[in-house]
Amino acid sequence: MAQAAVSPGLLVGEGSAPAAGPPAGLERPNFEIVPRRGLPIVAVILVALIVAVAANKLWPLMFLHVVGGASWTIIDLFLGFVLGPILGSLPVPARIALTTRLMPKMVLIMPTAVIVTLTAGWQLGTHLGFVLDTFYLHGWVLASYIVVGVMAVIALGLLEPANIAVLTELKKPQPRPEVIERLMKRFIYTSGATGLMQIATLVIMTKLASG
Amino acid sequence: MSEGIPAEGARLDEPRLPPVTQLGMASLALIVAGGIYLSAHLPEHVPLTPAIVLLGASVLLFAGNVLALSRVQGFAWGRFFEVARWALLAYALIAGMIEYVFVRNHTSGGPLVVLTLSLVVFAVHVPLLIGFTVARYYET
Secondary structure, rough: OEEEEEEEOOOOOOOOOOOOOOOOOOOOOOOOOOOOHHHHHHHHHHHHHHHHHHHOHHHHHHHHHHHHHHHHHHHHHHHHHHHHHHHHHOOOHHHHHHHHHHHHHHHHHHHHHHHHHHHHHHHHHHHOOOOOOOOOOHHHHHHHHHHHHHHHHHHHHHHHHHHHHHHHHHHOOOOOOHHHHHHHHHHHHHHHHHHHHHHHHHHHHHHHHHH | OOOOOOOOOOOOOOOOOHHHHHHHHHHHHHHHHHHHHHHHHHHOOOOOOHHHHHHHHHHHHHHHHHHHOOOOOOOOOHHHHHHHHHHHHHHHHHHHHHHHHHHOOOOOHHHHHHHHHHHHHHHHHHHHHHHHHOOOOOOO
């Protein structure tokens, strides 16, 4: 695997300085911002989603909604409350190694989990009558729309652009530590915020499932 | 959490830029609010005025964002389009999936038009935000 050197200040706040000078010996693994090997898997999942919606059968819709939603929720909680704080406390080379391996996968996994959850969820809600305003827990359904909406705005407006920009910066021969620092801060804060919103999602979804 | 978030380091020396991210998030929030409003009523009859007002405000913010960004001197447009076009492809696909599930459930007429236009704004504004965030830190 090809390697590139980066400044030791990268991903570190204290005493960071622009990486104007020669590389100081830390190694940055070569990586793809969007892992191409994952694209066929995403395509298969999306085709399965289209087929499930077209068929409108309970089990495939339930399967996709639960698997997508569980993935989305657990990843958000794990990133926000477990991996995010750990990432901030790791030594610089470990942070770079983890970031360049984890975040490209997130570029594919998160949008796929979100679209599968929402699309299958809407079709499932239609199939079961949950989306009708005559449904006795319609208020809970509306609450789920609002929670998902807030998470979507945070994720689409802040998290996803920061993720792509961090990876793009890390691809440069001389990444700027202050850019990475600012974007990682945004990433960690927004991960925590969406993690909190996911707790609300768990409350709402368990209420809807149990009646 | 003190160890989790790096302290303020070297300040970024970058030109003054319009509040593209803030306007973009406001525009997306309006689109999402319109989507929630429509979804809360479907498949029953939906009074469209609130959804149209939200969509119109979102379109205005989007247009303002594009206008403000187009006036920035020395912006890395090459980098912006390089990133934004792929993001556009991805988010057009996502918007298409959402459109598909509503059409599949017989959404039609005015609600479908408002929903489609909302998805168009969503599908172009998110790539704009991604392209902007990457290009603002680009150095030749």
